[in-house]
Amino acid sequence: MSLGLEPPQLLKQCLFYAGRKFDFEVNRLRLPNQVEGQWECIRHPGGAMAVPITPEGQLVLVRQYRFAVQGRLLEFPAGTIEVDEEPFTTIQREIEEETGYSAKEWINLGKFPLAPGYSDEFIFAFLASDLEKLDIAPEQDDDEDIEVVLMTPDEFEKAVLDGEGIDAKSIAGYFMAKPFLSKLAG
Known part of the structure; x- marks a missing residue:
């Protein structure tokens, strides 16, 4: 685009x-x-996010406390791009830290502006598949309060339609990844 x-x-x-x-x-x-x-x-320097899917066809999300909305949101793993860092490097690090999974297969889904009415932030979206559960627990930053949540794509879509607390980047990323999901589910 x-x-x-x-x-x-x-x-x-x-x-x-x-x-x-x-x-x-x-x-x-x-x-x-x-x-x-x-x-x-x-x-904003931008962010990278992943829509991770297990070989069994479950999406890996995090329920994270967000002080700005004073509650917990359901989100796909994501993180801020560090200085001189590529978005792909950012999301490889973040998926492991936030979920305890690593991915062997990646598809670049593209990028999109997050809130262009007041921010220049772009989100770089990826689909992460062929996931492997790491032998270590997720490593949270001091300011993170995260719980890993597994959902089927149908459960995720129902949560979106039911108005559960899901952030916009996760909804956008999911629909960018959706054409690939049925091909990846085992």
Whole structure:
């Protein structure tokens, strides 16, 4: 998918916050249609996610506490891309750390903007298959509270339709992976 980039003219930039995972800017811009105004933006290095499927056809997800929504969300494993790191390297690390699985087969599903109304973050999505359970327990970061959850694709779709707490990147990633899932289920 080509975005047909049309950068605005930057009239004035103020960086209000430089954080551990993202920066926050307020910019005075002139848009391609010549409208001028002030826009806020979260600058993010991007993320990588995987839709992992076991040889038995079960999806591997995590139920993770997210402070911003004050609750636990069901998500596919994902992580922030580190400086000078390729998205594929990011997700290989994250799937092992968050789920305790590694994958032998990978399909690059592409990338998509996560929340373009206020962020420049892109998510790089992968399908991970031929999973192997590692002999070690998942390794969580200090700020992570994660439980591994296995679901069939039908159970996942029902959870989405029932309005269970599932994040948008996981829903998007699942539907990008769906054409491949029936071919991979043992």
